[in-house]
Amino acid sequence: MSTAKDLFIIAMDRRPEADVGQGDLSLALAGAELIDLLAAQAASLDGDSIVPGGLHAPHDELVAEASSALIRQVPYERVEDWLWRRGRELSAAYQAALEEAGQLTRGRRGLLPFGHDRLEVAETPVRRRARSRWEGGEPVLVALAAVVGIAADPSEDEHVNEPVIEDEAVTTVLAIANDAVMELEAVSQRRSIENAAFANVWRVP
Incomplete structure (x- = not known):
């Protein structure tokens, strides 16, 4: 399994407590993939640029796909650009992969036989x-979840849930992912305001 798949499962598990937008989750999943590639030494950071390492074939198919998608020519891709490029529709790709592997199941919402299907996380070792x-408060997973607004469970010790990450490259990825999610939310809010204003123009008095 990968950090990205673990993040997707946690996002599914935390519903309806956390209403995670698909765009936000896609950006965070791209960040999680990059963090796994850094851990596997399949990539490194030079400032905020992604320097590919040797060819790496992770056991996870989607992380392997991410590895093969790295830009291997100078100038190397910046982390921000990677998040937007790799993150496009990425949450849908993870949903499809997990559903195909039997990690997600479709349940019925409501009592009627024609109720809408709802995806749920299957009870599996994954x-x-x-x-x-x-x-266990694994710092990287907790930090990635925080990027999309999922808070760790409260603890009697207020310091237990504070993710401590000493790896500078990982911290860089997390910070840029957080900025990207905030940018996406700002764009969504701006479009919502513009759409509302447009509707008001055409509203009949």
């Missing part, structure tokens, strides 16, 4: 692994 990382 889910238990993700929950174990989450409940």
Whole structure:
């Protein structure tokens, strides 16, 4: 499994407590993939540019796809550009992969037989692994979840849930992912205001 898949499972598990936008999640998933590639030494950072390492074939198919998508010519891609490029529709790709692997199941919402299907996380070792990382306060997973607005469970010790990440490259990716999510939310709010203004213009008195 990958950090990105663990993040997706946690985002699904936390509903309806956390209403995570698909765009926000896609950006965070791209950040999670990059962090896994950094950990595997399949990439490194030079400032905010992604320098590809040796060819790497992770066991996870989507992370392997991310590795092959790295720009291998100078000038190398900046982390921000990677998040927007790789993150396009990425949450849908993870949903499809997890559903195909039987990690997500479709349940019925409501009592009627024609109720809408709802995706739910299946009770599997994969889910238990993700929950174990989450409940153990694994810093990278907790920090990535915070990027999309998912807070760790409260603890009696207020310092337990504060993710401490000493790796400068990982911290850089997290900071840029957080900025990208904030930018996306600002664009969405601006469009919402513009759409509302347009509707008011055409509203009949």
